[in-house]
Amino acid sequence: MHNLYETALDNEEIDIILHLTEEPVVVQKRMAEMNGTPFTTENAMQIEATVHVQQQQVFNAMKSMNIPFKKFHSFNTLLNAIATTIPSKDVKKLCNIQDIQLIESNFKVLASGATSTDVEASSEHEMDAIYSEVKALWAEGIEGQGVKVAVLDSGIDRHHPAIQHAYRGGMNFVDQSDPEKYARTRDENDPSETFPDERPTGAPEKASTSGARFETYHGTHIAGIIAGKNAFGVKGVAPKIDLYAYRIFGSYTSGDTSTILRAIEEAVAQRMDIINLSLSDNSDMENHALSIAVNNAVLAGVVVISTAGNTGSVRGSVRAPGTARLGIAVGNSTIHDEIDSSSSRGPSRPNFDIKPDILAPGTDILSTMPRYRQADDYTDAFKRETGTSQAAPYITGVAALLKQAHPDWTPFDIKVAMANTAKVLDTTVYNVFDQGAGRIRPYAAVHPTILAYALEEIDATGEGELVENQKGAVTFGAVTLSEAITLTKPMLVKDIKGTGGHYDVTVHVTQPFDGATITVEPPSFTLDGEQLLHVTLTAAKNEQTKYRDEILGYIHITDREQSVDVSLPFAADFSNGATVTPAIEELSITQKDLSFGNEEQAPPTEITLSINSDLSYPTLEITDYLSKAPVDSLFYDNGLSLGTRKFPLLHKYTSSWTNEEATLADGIYSIDFTGMANAEPLTASIGPIFVKSTKPVITGAIQGATVTGQVTDQYIDFAKLMDELNEGFDVNEKLNASYQLMKDGKPGKPVPFLLNEDGTFEVELDVPESVRVTVVDAAGNQGESLLEKGENV
Known part of the structure; x- marks a missing residue:
């Protein structure tokens, strides 16, 4: 018996459905048919009377326990159940009534x-x-x-x-x-x-x-x-x-x-x-x-x-x-x-x-x-x-x-x-x-031409009484591999058109599991009315199975002319009930400094997302790193299954908010992922990500043995903005500056030097005539300037 209402407030009224132990008419009739037992109108009337008596006994028991109820409705054909409203504080009392099999909420639908x-x-x-x-x-x-x-x-x-x-x-x-x-x-x-x-x-x-x-x-x-x-x-x-x-x-x-x-x-x-x-x-x-x-x-x-x-x-x-x-x-x-x-x-x-x-x-x-x-x-x-x-x-x-x-x-x-x-x-x-x-x-x-019925007996009511189920899928259910196993399910092939013929059976495994196989016997047959097949799952002992260990696929039955092809999906679960704590195992990006310029980067920047369980309502958003305000969305869906996926981060992309083309402007961003697991949010973020498509601009002069100048660049502005978040960086981490002495119009070996935080620089040299200054930023943009002696450039 399940009690879903322990958290309800005592003064609340709750709508519930009480499932009782006696099987209703429909189920008992079907079980009689399976056993070859005649089922008459008198049998149906007797069952209805038994169900009615049991329901009345439950009402009497509730009255004797001082459980007030109202707005009740009784079911006696498809279900033996009572829908009613009672105070939440009295739900636990119902657990003492032996005729009640299950208690569930009368949910809104x-x-x-x-x-x-x-x-x-x-x-x-x-x-x-x-x-x-x-x-x-x-x-x-x-x-x-x-x-x-x-x-x-x-x-x-x-x-x-x-x-x-x-x-x-x-x-x-x-x-x-x-x-x-x-x-x-x-x-x-x-x-x-x-x-x-x-x-x-x-x-x-x-x-x-x-x-x-x-x-x-x-x-x-x-x-x-x-x-x-x-x-x-x-x-x-x-x-x-x-x-x-x-x-x-x-x-x-x-x-x-x-x-x-x-x-x-x-x-x-x-x-x-x-x-x-x-x-x-x-x-x-x-x-x-x-x-x-x-x-x-x-x-x-x-x-x-x-x-x-x-x-x-x-x-x-x-x-x-x-x-x-x-x-x-x-x-x-x-x-x-x-x-x-x-x-x-x-x-x-x-x-x-x-x-x-x-x-x-x-x-x-x-x-x-x-x-x-x-x-x-x-x-x-x-x-x-x-x-x-x-x-x-x-x-x-x-x-x-x-x-x-x-x-x-x-x-x-x-x-x-x-x-x-x-x-x-x-x-x-x-x-x-x-x-x-x-x-x-x-x-x-x-x-x-033919039909293939997977045969099984199932508990259709949750009360333990088995009925036959004929369906178009083979379900092995949960299989424990504490020992090697062999499980067989029957499949009945019927000749619907009465044309007979020769048929072959093949198994297409779409998700394999090491040590597990699906076979069908006989693999070929000549159909004369009906043919019984046996679908067998064999699997080796494995005590280290984990979540999502399973074998999936389709069984195909085809005639020799390939004009008939019927198929049945199959599935078996070897996880032994294993679960995982939902987690984002990886959210990464191939580079955090991006320059698009006039063309996309080659190869394109990729975001990698790896999750270990299914998530609902996943979204991958572009967020302004400074203000934390969402800018746009690269991806949104109703659900995402476990696994690893890659998403390109492009200059021009399709917004999942508007479904229109958008452009990623220069700026400082984060990429934020959110998904829901069991109604709880899972989040991860990459950032800061710097998008910058402009080249560094260099000005300066040579005065005597001193080369002075100024580099103007967005990374210098970005550093000041990041300082406000206490996440500032040395501009030399993002701007790689070097100079080359010019001789006979040809540059010498590049020599790196450091910039000041405001982009200014001063380099002492041996009375140069001209110097080429080059600055390459972390996003790959390059600026250069040729400085001549005595000239401001």
């Missing part, structure tokens, strides 16, 4: 949006690199006919001409009874977006934390990606589905876990074929309530699509419900088959599961926007959005096409078909936790 762009309406087709595949399916009459899809989101503008053809109904799960939060109440059958005029007096236009506006639009945008169809060329992936909208997010596009759980249960009860969850919590755990509900919905026969999250390219940043082991978590790809920097990465915890499961277009996606019934003109009611929120409905649309084409396929079949046929992106850039199976290929997913 947000839609998974990243960025948005206002645009004029234009064709979405040009933005979709794989539109031609979807169009080919439409030409075959596969447009999602008869498939029921529930979008659990902020609601819908059901009057929008691009989506009204598909809308079949919906429900509102948001409570608007509080007049301080909403200006009016809302009927439970009204899933419209939150209207601007529902904002009560005194409520802010935007949320202080997320920046989201009071009125909402997210659900309408998602609906358009799935089912949109209008004269502007904005056509969803599956325009002929039966679309249902379940409003779970209210004002500021926020909701809570228990509301989402209620909607998921309702969607299952209403026999939806597919659920779209473009939302994310702040947990990377597989046993989060949302993830458990997704697992159980899948066991009930519903395909559940969710986002991986938009917390950036940091390892382990995937968020619930994208962590659900039976659901389909979607990452965000671009039209150039790259992964958007905002798209979250796996693995999920604690089973080292490969997430996201698949990628889909989610960058700059044009879709529908609501009008809030303020006007009937929807000409410009469209907008481009970026995020896994936009990638997930793309996969939802493809799932609808699959379901129409193969009505008897289970959620497992649909998930495996998508994964097996996906395009694996560049493995030198993206590993299995970046891309999962790869980028969706809709036509190939609908028309597979």
Whole structure:
């Protein structure tokens, strides 16, 4: 049992979800099917009665312990759980109730949006690199006919001409009874977006934390990606589905876990074929309530699509419900088959599961926007959005096409078909936790020749009861190497088209580990209906494993003609739970005195950054060393994985603040790096860095045996400025002065001499006629002057 609330104040009320020990109906039905045991309606009624009795026992126990509770809601189909509000001081008492398995917070949840762009309406087709595949399916009459899809989101503008053809109904799960939060109440059958005029007096236009506006639009945008169809060329992936909208997010596009759980249960009860969850919590755990509900919905026969999250390219940043082991978590790809920097990465915890499961277009996606019934003109009611929120409905649309084409396929079949046929992106850039199976290929997913199912039994609820999982990835999880090991996972290959054929199996290791191998037996086979393969991991004993010791890659099954290629990612973790204290191991620069002049330096100056763990929101800023004010940014991203990277420091560079070309002016700077590790900042700085592109200027004269003069140079000015910080330097460290006696017009051997701190100099010589004085600064700029006897130069 986990208690998350020990730090809460005694006088606070907290919203919690209590998970109870009895398994709900869906899980027990699935376990019966696995064991070959009949499961009747009477069995279901008996289980529901048992769950109800247990929940009542918990209520009675809370009353006997004088624990006041209110606003409770019971779950008994997908979960055996109670959502309620109690005083924080009473949470510890709940640990004494044996029927309670787990206590977790009823967290606030947000839609998974990243960025948005206002645009004029234009064709979405040009933005979709794989539109031609979807169009080919439409030409075959596969447009999602008869498939029921529930979008659990902020609601819908059901009057929008691009989506009204598909809308079949919906429900509102948001409570608007509080007049301080909403200006009016809302009927439970009204899933419209939150209207601007529902904002009560005194409520802010935007949320202080997320920046989201009071009125909402997210659900309408998602609906358009799935089912949109209008004269502007904005056509969803599956325009002929039966679309249902379940409003779970209210004002500021926020909701809570228990509301989402209620909607998921309702969607299952209403026999939806597919659920779209473009939302994310702040947990990377597989046993989060949302993830458990997704697992159980899948066991009930519903395909559940969710986002991986938009917390950036940091390892382990995937968020619930994208962590659900039976659901389909979607990452965000671009039209150039790259992964958007905002798209979250796996693995999920604690089973080292490969997430996201698949990628889909989610960058700059044009879709529908609501009008809030303020006007009937929807000409410009469209907008481009970026995020896994936009990638997930793309996969939802493809799932609808699959379901129409193969009505008897289970959620497992649909998930495996998508994964097996996906395009694996560049493995030198993206590993299995970046891309999962790869980028969706809709036509190939609908028309597979064979499918390869990785088989395993998992604890889908966190309560120890195992259910079968058929998926398109091979997960060995955490493997301890205190002894040499051999682990084998079964894989079942099915002949979908019935054409048979000869097939070969190859293993592509993208990240090796010394002493570990992946093999598949048999490596070749003739397919006759079905073929069972065995994927074996062998690894030598190694008691010195460390963080990120793992083996990653892809298994490929191809026919002899190379016309069929299905793939499955695999992963095993050998770190034995090893972790590291996040640190910046190196932040250095090849030189701290720079001169650009008219051309860039060759070779260019490079900044080296080495980090030992993944960091969120990394930034590399140019800062004024004297005032400490930021000047510009060389680099910014949502996340950065561990390793070493190099960044050029150029005279002309692209600002990550403005995305425009900028010029690095002469001055004194520092290069500052900041990143977040476990919500704590890590920082490092290089400086001072002197940028100086002017040459030293030399004036002087020869009077008798004395050569006197003045060097004018920025380094002299820099030294005075650094003195004010008590970091001054001797100008001779930056200015290398020398003279050469001239004889018959030819210079002699250079002789170094020292400058005074103000740049003046005086050198005694043996009655020279003429002297060449040269000054080379630390940045490589050179100035020289020929001084003649009796002349001021």
